[in-house]
Every structure is written in C-alpha cells, then in structure tokens.
Amino acid sequence: MDAASLSRRGFLRGRVNAAAAQRPPWARDEVDFTARCTRCNACIDHCPTHILVRADGGYPAVDFSRGECTFCGECLSRCEPRALFRTDDDAAPWPLRARIGDACLAAQGVECRICGEACPTGAIRFRPRLGGVALPALEIDACNGCGACFGPCPVRTIAIAPMDPRETNALTEVKQ
Numbered sequence: 001m002d003a004a005s006l007s008r009r010g011f012l013r014g015r016v017n018a019a020a021a022q023r024p025p026w027a028r029d030e031v032d033f034t035a036r037c038t039r040c041n042a043c044i045d046h047c048p049t050h051i052l053v054r055a056d057g058g059y060p061a062v063d064f065s066r067g068e069c070t071f072c073g074e075c076l077s078r079c080e081p082r083a084l085f086r087t088d089d090d091a092a093p094w095p096l097r098a099r100i101g102d103a104c105l106a107a108q109g110v111e112c113r114i115c116g117e118a119c120p121t122g123a124i125r126f127r128p129r130l131g132g133v134a135l136p137a138l139e140i141d142a143c144n145g146c147g148a149c150f151g152p153c154p155v156r157t158i159a160i161a162p163m164d165p166r167e168t169n170a171l172t173e174v175k176q
C-alpha cells in the first residue's frame with residue numbers, strides 16, 4: 001500500500017498513527033522532519049485551533065477531528081530547528097485535499113449540506129438535481145486541505161489525504 005493510501009486509511013479510521021501521521025503544515029519530508037524535530041511541543045502548544053497532537057514517538061501530527069488548520073503559521077514560526085520550513089511565501093503548506101466518500105448522506109437521498117457550509121473556500125458546491133437531493137461536488141483546485149469539512153460530517157465520510165495528481169483541476173462529484 002502506498003503512503004497516500006495509508007494516510008487516507010488512517011484518517012478514515014479517525015486516528016493518528018506513525019504510518020499515517022499527517023505532520024503540521026510546511027513540514028519537511030518525513031525523513032528530514034523526524035531528523036530535525038526535537039519534539040519540543042512548541043507547535044502543539046501554540047496552535048490556536050488545537051489540532052496538533054503528540055503522535056507516535058512524541059512527534060506532532062494533525063488531528064482533524066479536533067478542528068481545522070487556518071494556516072496562521074504559528075507552528076511554523078515557533079519551530080526553532082526548522083522541521084517546519086517554508087521556502088517562500090507562496091509555498092503550499094501541504095498536498096492535502098478533501099475527498100468525499102460513498103457514505104455521503106446526500107448520495108443516500110438524505111438532504112445534507114453541512115460540509116459545504118463548513119468549507120471556508122467554497123470548494124464544496126451542491127448541484128441541484130431533478131427528483132432528488134442536491135449532491136456535493138468538490139472543486140479540487142479550490143480546496144487547501146484545511147480539514148474544516150472533516151469533523152462536521154455526520155457520517156465522517158470525508159477523508160483529508162494527499163492529492164492524487166490525476167485529480168488536479170477536476171470537479172469531483174460524489175457518486176450515488
């Protein structure tokens with residue numbers, strides 16, 4: 001199983017483990033990150049949305065069940081050994097994007113727009129359908145993987161996982 005699949009599986013199970021741990025935004029690649037990170041907890045202690053937790057080995061990881069990343073950069077600025085490091089101001093914080101799963105209530109014919117209401121970038125739109133409830137469609141390019149849609153989903157069918165490059169620019173509609 002590749003890293004993306006492992007990560008996706010870990011989030012779907014709603015837990016953070018060593019194999020699936022999603023590091024804080026702007027983390028270096030895993031080898032460099034664990035070599036530099038002193039496990040000082042500064043990023044965890046200063047994250048205003050409290051989404052950073054101590055994961056396996058004492059290294060920090062994101063737990064989206066606790067909330068969303070606002071990309072405020074507090075963790076980045078507190079990381080003295082630069083395990084979190086931004087090469088330039090435009091560098092993407094991570095390759096994460098949302099993915100709506102098949103258990104979506106709307107896909108089961110139940111009216112629900114909670115994820116769309118939670119999304120701060122308008123990446124989830126609901127398309128009206130004749131004779132059925134509106135289905136969510138995810139605009140990948142508008143999604144920054146903040147995780148705001150993960151927690152509120154009543155059936156936890158949204159995964160926040162590394163983007164599949166083939167999905168770039170796609171408008172992904174949930175299957176019914």
Ligand code: SF4
Nearest residue numbers: 047069070072073075
């Ligand atoms: S960027 Fe801000 S909100 Fe996001 S993990 Fe870092 S401290 Fe928390």
Ligand code: SF4
Nearest residue numbers: 037038040041043079
């Ligand atoms: S602030 Fe940096 S060194 Fe400290 S725990 Fe976070 S990532 Fe590791």
Ligand code: SF4
Nearest residue numbers: 119143144146147149
């Ligand atoms: S991860 Fe954030 S930006 Fe992406 S669809 Fe969910 S709420 Fe919107």
